Amino acid sequence: MNANDTHINRRSFLASAGLLTAGAILSPRLLFGQKVIDGPVQQINRAAATAKINVTKLRGNIFMVEGSGGNIAVLNGPQGKLLVDAGIDVSKAHVAAALKTISNKPIKVLINSHWHFDHTSGNDWLHDAGATIISQDITRDHLTKRIFQPEWNYTFEPLPKGGIPTITYKNEYKKHFNGENILVKTYQPAHTDADSSIYFPNADILHVADTFWNGYYPFIDYATGGSIDGMITAAARNVANTNKHTIVIPGHGPIGNHAQLVQFHDMLATIRERVASLKKQGRDLKGVIAAKPTASFDPVFGNFVIKGDFFAKLVFTGV
Template identity: 55%
Template sequence: MNNQRRLLISRRRFLASTGTGIAATAFAPHLVFAQKKGIVPTMIEEAAKAEIKVHALRGNISVLEGSGGNIAVLTGKDGKLLIDSGFTVSKQRIAAALKSLSPDPITRLINTHWHTDHTDGNDWVHSAGAEITAHVNTKKHLATATRVEGWQWTFPPAPAGALPTTTFSTERSEHHNGTNIALKYYGPAHTDSDVSVVFEQADVIHVGDTWWNGIYPFIDYSTGGSIDGMIRAAERNVATATDKMIVVPGHGPIGNKAGLVEFHTMLVTIRNNVAKLKKEGRSLQETIAAKPTAAYDAKFGQFLITPSFFTTLVYAGV
């Protein structure tokens, strides 16, 4: 059996196993509601009532937490630059948080990848005056109907105003508010559209959903993600980060290089454990029962993605 055929079968097993009950564990704080309503409506409902918390970093850079993925903000005379836009239902609270940072208008937006919890607010941010930059695959997915099987949801094409106005394939450099900003594509990782954003003078990096700090990550096989791609991205993050660098994850608290190293080790260890069980002929359910994530569950398995669901995600890609 060739690798492509084996992966296709693994993905089918993964999709068959991730019913509403399992998929609901991917993001929703209140799992019972997710099981009844579906993961995407639940994410939006949570964002509609969540407080937007502001965390000051350094170099006029802050992070807004509470609407989907973490939003980084660079203030200054050139206008505010945002990394990701959260959910539209959080608009008023995000706008108030931005106003508390400075009176500067919003002029730029960079998307770390295409997922709705990072791009749903694109349209209103663009309407406020922002030009949008993202990887070419982010624009591709936003411009068309895109299915995420792990969420059991098909996203319709985004409004024209939500689409990136500038795209790139591998790397891009920008200068804003006296800061050099380096954008770099990971290759397929969490999705096929993930990019990192480095604020060079401040030594701050936003790595999007290639890092979930203290949380097992979701991997979107529907749009090019894989466990091996996540590991490659984690390796690059470790190599890129300096000892003093502030690292902004897609989800979870602000961290540093030590956190990136721990995350990478966790991914490699669990991937190897699951691959060994699968090579022995264990079924998905038998692999889950063997608890290949046990050493990490106390820390990484207590919030969004359960150990069984993460095992399912890894099993699909080995």
């Protein structure tokens, strides 16, 4: 299975949930919490429950699993499996089957890159399967609380006890597992206030989670401390920490590389500058959106869940 195949499958999954229509913009954790009869929550739950899960071998004994929320990294070896992110809980059967295609080794470790639903909803069943869950301390705190997201007028419930991380770190965490010296580092507030990158140095593979949406406009979660300036800083760090040989796992989208990180950073910085200039001129939100500050980037980045006008609104909120 190649990256283009997984890219198409991911878009088909979201399209089946009705999310690619104009104005249907959803938060990554929108599947958690209160219920809306026959609304987007039910649609995407139904889609996630039956979505095809794709497994792509990257380098060495590291794989990317795609199709259940955010992209999952899997380090496989004699000690068992280490996962980065957990996907959506209703995909459990399909994710479990996909993991078995990698090997029959047990699941031992799960690292959460941040708190959003599509990266943590599967925590509980993975814990039951044997995983010790690790996250930044702020991420753990978010997962224990009800969180109201005003952008969507939606309240998210805490994870079950089994899904709460039991090992936490503040700025950095290191783990030796299956011959890899895994390095986990936090970002300053960016996509949320608790994002982490996970680096596999022997394989030169970097999982940057939702600080990079490959080929898509990203969501910025201001409700839990996200920041457009922080996203730009995180994108610059991702560029600095990679080279032409590095394999990059994004939070969403196909497998990435250094050149795509550069393109993503330049997009963020340029749109931020355009929106800030318009706002300084006295334009209100409606006026900024009408000026189409994202127009030159829309053909590349505006073909997924978040469209140009909505991304302009996100940037406007943060400048």
